[in-house]
Amino acid sequence: MADTSPSRSAPTLVLIDASGFIFRAYHAIPPLTTSKGVPTNAVLGFTRMVLKALRDLAPTHVALAFDKDSRAERQKIDPTYKANREGPPEDLVPQFALIRRVVEALNLPVLEMPGWEADDVIGTLAQKAKVEGFCVQVVTGDKDFVQIVEPDVRLFDPMKDTHTGPDEVKAKLGIEPRQMRDYLALIGDAVDNVPKVPGIGPKTATELIQQFGDVETLLSRLDEVKKPKIREAIASHKESLTRAKLLVTFKTDLPLDVKMADLARKAVDAGKARELFTELEFYALLKELPQQGLPQAEPKEKPAPLATSQKVVETEAELKSLAEAARAAGAVSLVPAYEGMPFAAKLVGLGLALPDGTTWYVPLRHGVLGAQGVKPEAFTAAFKAVLEDAAVKKGGHDLKALTLVLANEGISLRGAHDDVELLSYLLNPSRREHALADLARERLQTELPALPPAAEGKRGKKDKALADHTVEELAPAFAIRAEAARRLAPELWKELEGVQLAGLARDMELPLLPILARMEQRGVKLDTAELARISEKVDFAVEAQVKEVYKHAGREFNIGSNPQLVEVLFTDLKLPIIKKGKTGPSADMEVLEKLSEEHPLPGAIIEYRSLSKLKSTYLDTLPTLVAADGRIHTTYHQAATATGRLSSTDPNLQNIPIRTELGREIRRAFVAAEGHQLVSADYSQVELRLLAHIAEDPVLIDAFLNDQDIHTRTAAEVFGVPPEQVDREQRRRAKMVNFGIAYGLSPHGLAARLSIPQEEARDIIERYFVRYAGIRNYLTETVEKARRTGYVETLYGRRRYMPDLLSKNRGVAQAAERAAINMPIQGTAADLIKKAMLVVDAALKEEGLRTVMLLQVHDELLFEAPDDEVERVKALAAKGMSSVANLKVPLKVDVGAGRSWADAH
Known part of the structure; x- marks a missing residue:
């Protein structure tokens, strides 16, 4: 392939088809909005493409071309030109102004000519630049630009990462670049209302151009066209063919009032870019901006710089002096340097900042055996009192990790107050992460020094351990x-x-921070022998399931290979194709569930995947996570979910199935220490009880006040039969509606879950709402209020912003409606379990019990209690959890105890 990169001996002019990229970006990126509901998908895509072009092509000169009243001149040739095009989508319109602001922040020249398209502006400037000795790179994805390609004028498509020069055009299309206008004239363009010659497609057009060279020669030698139908079609469309060529040909001699010197590359306005990207919530771009390889101008107004020099503590006297300064100030900010999981990590060092702006670093374990730094025991002796003093406010980022690391130094941190990760999370819980470097970049407009890979849990084989770094x-x-x-x-x-x-x-x-830290530090004991027994049992089950899959498939195949599965389902078995992806028929979970109604193979595949996932996620993985103390230490995350629910990793205990036999088996391997039992306290149907309270539905409230089986009561209400006559199938259907209604369950969704016709599902839901009118009102009013205010909230004021409610994409808006309905319920349930943790933990301390809280999973708390405290703990947990909120219905708590988690349930 020919070299398509610009010559480095000549200046390079990059011309960007801005108008084309705006629409391309809009359609390429799914609907995206800021937390305030401002649409940004086109802005983000456009910005990324421009930055990629500037980074990859490194031009000496650059310009962006926009359309400006662009149809006017060509409509003088043909009034119908682009007349069938609709206006831009409603959610794209406000993005035009934002894109102009991006261009301004990136300090890029803009060129436009009233009445003409960006194509013509670029064509004119490309010719001008070529004459003046420039190599030109046109950044576009539009095939029409092929017509201006020459040895010194090439195309670059940043979305496909492809360069196009004359050789590529000839190889791909079989014509010279300049003949592209003749090719386009023959095949026309329905989108732009450019007429085509009937019967002529791309292949015939190429053959005609190869034979005659251009449209004018073709028309003058029309009798040489061999196929009569083609010859007749051209003869009867001479005028429209000539007009079409005028329409598709770029104007290359516009009177542009611009000099090449005006297009010399300028530095990015770093201040404006940071401010704008922060406003648009382009957090990844903010992070990437300094690494884009782009020249950057200093912002006109810089925030006060962070300290550039730090004092390093070298003596015990300095340690004591620093501790006294923190106590006197009443506040200190701390960021620990450690490697590995916090519950087992030792402090390598500690960064400190005092309210007067002075910054310090305390080195504890640098070099072999901590040769560099103060002695850890000296640090503990000097700082223990002040760090354990709740009156001295502690700040930082992820104070739970700090609590755990300090605990390993014999210090119980108290006074956690300024955890900026948590504070940022509460302001925007839908944000993916709240990294300190990102917050500093966005809010302080500064880049923090890079951390070594070891400090971020990313140490590779060639990277140094954190302790091997110098002070x-x-x-x-x-x-x-x-x-x-x-x-x-x-x-x-x-x-x-x-x-x-x-x-x-x-x-x-x-x-909640210190409670979660203690839970992580304590961990839960794992019976690896029991787990091995379960794993062996599951191995047999997996093998049996594989044979079951092969039996229903009629042959053996790689079950983990999606292409092979697709071949078996749709070629061998000829099952109906329900939906297609980019590479062909889909065989995702939704498809398999629907196909399982027609053939046993999809159901067998689902069961195989379920067994395999549980085995790989838990049975194979859990033993590798057992620490030296024989216990599993999961990590809890407070700043991770949009609803306020805690999540856990390493391992994720939230995903162990509750209601399956295998899930219960896995829980059997979580056991109490010798002389102890596990006590489980689990809210019963808490989300339905919260729905009754929040929706103020009298029927649902009455059922809970009378401690009725809620699913039987619902079935009786919906199907019009006495409760004692409700059969198993009716109760099953009512249960599905009860649990699904708070998630915005639709007739389509209910029909799929119950395998019933959609009309029947719609009838069930309608009858449900007739009897539970308060719930219908709740659903409607919640969505309407969220559209007005932009957010939903829990009973305790936790917010989730819902900008997608205003999306013009119906699918996106419907998903947002379901989330808006569910958030007040699920979010309040999250708040309740957190309040319960605080109340029960305080009660355990007040009673002087040795029992410890171990796990929080969904609506359940798990404790490890000495045998002689089990009954007291059961009563204490039930009382504490049931009294955390004063609702219109009682909060019911199921408690149990046993040697294993399964036994306690």
């Missing part, structure tokens, strides 16, 4: 992070106060 290498990164956290906290607290979320931070999330 000089780590001091700036951790001390400046402590100062960044200190600077961020006041602004975050102010915003939380403004939206009435500060109380949630102070009264729920921050007090």
Whole structure:
């Protein structure tokens, strides 16, 4: 292939087809909005393509071309030109102005000519630049630009990462670039209302151009066209063919008032770019901007810089002095340097920032055997009192991890107050992560020093252990992070106060930190022998299931290969194709569930996948996660879910199936220590009870007040029979509606779950709403209020912003409606279990019990209690959990105890 990159000996002009890219980006990226509901998908796609072009092509000169009243001149040739095009989509219109602001921030020249298209502007400038000795790279995905390709004028498509020069055009199309206008004239363009010659497609057009060279020659030698139908079609469309060529030909001599010097590359306005990307919530772009390889101008107004020099503590006297300064100030911000899981990690060092802006680094374990730094025991002796003093406010990022690492030094951190990760999360729980570097970049407009891979849990074979780094290498990164956290906290607290979320931070999330830290530190004992027994049992089950799959398939195949599965389902068995993806028929879970109604193979595949996933996720993995103490130490995340639910990783205990036999078997391997039992306290039907309270539905409230079987009561209401006559199938259907209604269950969804006709499902839901009118009102009013305010909230004020409710994409808007309906229910359930953890933990301390809280999974708390405390703990947990909220219905708690988690359920 010919070299298509621009010559480095000549200046390079990059011309970007801005108007074309806006629409291309809009259609390429799914609907996207900021937390305030501003649509941004086209802006993001456009910005990424422009940055990629600038980075990859490294031009000396650059310009963006936009359309401006662009149809006017060509409509003088043909009034119908582009007349059939609709206006831009409604959610694209506000993005045009934002794109102009992006262009301004990137400091890029803009060219446009009234009445003409961006194509003509680029064509004119390309010719001008070529004459002046430039190599030209046109950034576009539009095939029409092929007509201006020459040895020094090439095309670059950043979405496909392809370069196109004359050789590529000839190889792909079989014609010269300049003949592209003749080719387009023959085949026409229905989108732009450019007429075609009937009967002529791409292949015939190419053959005609290869034979005659251009349209004019073709018309002058029409009698040489061999096929009579083609000859007659051209003869009867001479005028429209000539007109079509005028329409598709770029104008290359527009009177552009621009000099090449005006297009010289300028530095990005870093301040404007950061401000705009923060407003648009382009957090990844903010992170990438410094690494884009783009020249950047200094912002006109810079925030006060973070400290550039840190004091390193070298003596015990300095340790004591620093501890006294923190106590006197009443606050200190801390960021620990450690490697590995916090529950087992030792402090390598500690970054500190005081309210007066001074930053420090305390080195503890640098070099072989901690040769560099102060002695860890000296640090503990100096800092234990102040770090355990709740009156001294502690700040940082992920104070739970700090709590765990300090615990390994014999220090029980108290006074956690300014955890900027948690504060940021409460302001925008839908955000993917709340990394300190991102928050500093967005809010302080500064880049934090990079951390070594070991500090981020990414150490490769060639990377040094954290302790092998010198003090000089780590001091700036951790001390400046402590100062960044200190600077961020006041602004975050102010915003939380403004939206009435500060109380949630102070009264729920921050007090939960030490409890979660103790749970992670304690861990839960795993019976590896029991797990091995279960694993062996599942191995046999998997083997048996494989044989079952082969039996129904009629042959053996690689069950894990999607192409082979598709071949068996749709070629061998000729099952109906329900939906298609980019590569062919889909065989995803939804498809398999529907196909299982027609053939046993899809159901067998589902069962095989379920067994295989449980085996790989838990049975094979759990033994590798057992620590030296024989226990599993999961990590809880407070700042991870949009609803406020806790999540866990390494392992994720939230995903162990509750109601399947294998899920119960896996729970059997989680056991109590010798002389102890596990106590389980689980809210019963908490989300339905919350639905009754929030929706104020009298029928649902009455059922719970009288402690009735809610699914039997619902079946009786919906099917019009006495409760004692409700059969198993009716109760099953009512149960599906009860649990699905808070998730915005549709007739289509209910029909799929119950394998019934959609009309029957619609009738069931309608009858449900007749009897439970309060719930229908709740669903309607919740969505309407969310559209007005932009958010939904729990009974405790936790918010989730719902910008997608305003999406013009119906599928996206419907998903947002379901989330809006569910959030007040599921979010309040999350708040309740957190309140329960606080209440029960306090009660355990007050009673002086040795029992410890181990796990929180869904609506359940699990405790490890000495045998002689089990009954007291059961009563205490039931009382504490049932009294955390005063609802219109009682909160019911199921409690149990046993040697294993399964026994306690």
